[in-house]
Amino acid sequence: MSEQQIKIQLPDGSIREVAPGTTPYDIAMSISPRLAAAVVVARIKPLTPVTATTDAGEEENSEAAMYGGQETGERVVDLSAPLTEDVALELLKESDEAALKVVRHSAAHVMATAILELFPETKLGHGPATDQGFFYDVYRETPFSETDLAAIEAKMAEVVARDEKFVREEESREKGLSDYSAQGEFMKVHFIERFTKPGDEISLYKNGGFTDFCRGPHVPSTGRVKAFKVTSVAGAYWLGDEKNQQLQRVYGTAFFNAKDLDAHFKRLEEIKARDHRVLGKQLDLFSIQEVAGAGLIFWHPKGGLIRKTMEDWMRDECIRRGYEMVYTPHIMRRELWKISGHEGFYGQNMYPPMELDDAEYRLKPMNCPGHILIYKNSPKSYRDLPQRYAELGNVYRYERSGTMHGLLRVRGFTQDDAHIFCMPEQIESEIAACVEFADEVLKAFGFAEFKVELSTWDPKDQKSYVGSPEHWETAVGSLKKVLDAKGIPYREIPGEAAFYGPKIDIKLVDVLGRLWQLSTVQFDFNLPQRFELEYTGEDGEKHRPVMVHRALFGSVERFFGVLIEHYAGAFPMWLAPVQVGLVPISSDKHLDYARAVKAKLEAAGLRVELDERNDPMKAKIRDFAVQKIPFVLIMGDKEAASEAVSVRTRGKGDEGSVALTAFVERAKALVASRGVGL
């Protein structure tokens, strides 16, 4: 058999016949030595369908999953990996995204090499590539300091300079286990036990004196890790469980060249410049104050104005779509939370009870029970359904102290919450309407793209959920049916559902391509039962309604935070707290005209600010520009004489003088269109 040639298909479709054991590197060399020097790793895909999975790789093996495609047998391998069967071969150069992940993973090995040379007592966890770079989880009594990180980075440069080859070796699982146990490498032992089974050969990668249990692949040698940086260190729990010991997660990033590395840090700076916490301060939109408490938001006048605009839009849209606006109390008796089940299932996230004369009260973490009480307050007939109650409801949730983050993760927030009570046969059309509404919300606020996740329960952990398996099955079924009918692609995530039912989560994609969880449409078959909700059917009998719980902004605070970052504070005209800034060229001569212009603009419903200071015109223009005001109108002798304004548009600059009436029309039209551009 060994004499038999194997077929290698190249991307252009051509086929080469080579001896088994030939490596991708050999093939690259045979094409051109320059190609061989440029390639990093190879992607192979068996030409004949795979019959069995090649290895014990479990799905949880994230490092394996990263290089994915087990179904097709497609995988990324070392250039030095001997080819043993007919495959389609793709030689991946540095520009390939898969190659980037490989070099980052190799960088993690380089970092581990450096760490062990400097701090030999350190025990290793794992070191995967991430979207941003890589990390290595390690255990060491003393935490690494900033200087340690600098030393690690310097040592890494030495390891790279040594240009050590990454060599793959295999040995028996038993030997690996006993060696690692002897060295006290408890984490490596765990990984071997978890990702391999008795009798397997395990793979090790060596570079110089460093060996790591690793699935690979790697770049050919450490010298290929050309541009890297150790960025930070943070705590992480072993296996993500806070009951376990705390590891140190040392973060870094790596690229094939310094240019990409620089671009990466430039992008981080751009993200920082868009940070809603930074812009919130600069543009005076909101604050969080230590005396008041963490995670509690103060909306300043300008942020408040944007919020009002968002809320007005949302309320109008709800009413147009057949919802009715309701209001429910912020605190309610503890008894209610016992009935709803929140006391048991959600208690640890609720603020503790307040003792009053008559009973204990708790702040609401959700609006559902309030809406249910409204439903229950009068008998309902099938003719009344669906009932759609909407509320911009303030809820309070106890978030752990280390978890707050600007507007994105807070303790008190406003949900644009609604609950739909309907008959089972109405459920699919109601969910479909919710999904359409969510789509409309995202479009209206300028987000073009979104991703959908369907969260279902974990059947192995039934005690964490309420409802019978049949309930879950039908509920998940109707959510899927709606998504399928609309042709919306989605990812199903078992175990991610709320305790009371499955849900559709919609994550929007912002201008920088980041994902944000906002809209959610949740099925709830728990509360109707607990509150014994019913309606009288056509048959005169009592029936139980079905309940849908949905929030589209999700949280007004979070949505606002994402909006700030999406627009980098340069809000479209309809949302801008100040739409027009007025600059009189001379604050003596032109002030009267400027005031008259202001009055006219305000009469047209525009939000205007007039800078009356005795400062030079340029300074006033600059101040308005820094505040990212859409239009700045400059007025001097020429304008005053002809009822005109000189228009300076954000992002465009000086557009010259136009008649005041013409500008008013333009501005009004822009606001009415809710357009993003100016």
Next chain:
RNA sequence: GCCGAUGUAGCUCAGCUGGUAGAGCAACUGAUUCGUAAUCAGUAGGUCAGCGGUUCAAAUCCGCUCAUCGGCUCCA
């Protein structure tokens, strides 16, 4: 909650090994009246996050608390 870092004027920050706080911008006052991103000068502004300790002396050293930042975890 956990690991690490940070907290100085409204904002951005400086303040070495302890000797009693400083700049730029903003604010205020005055001068300037200007054609598309920072006019000039002056004035005022700080319990150095809070509490406690060490010391003749603490922004600085130590402890605790609070908050923020980067992560873990969790979620709207």
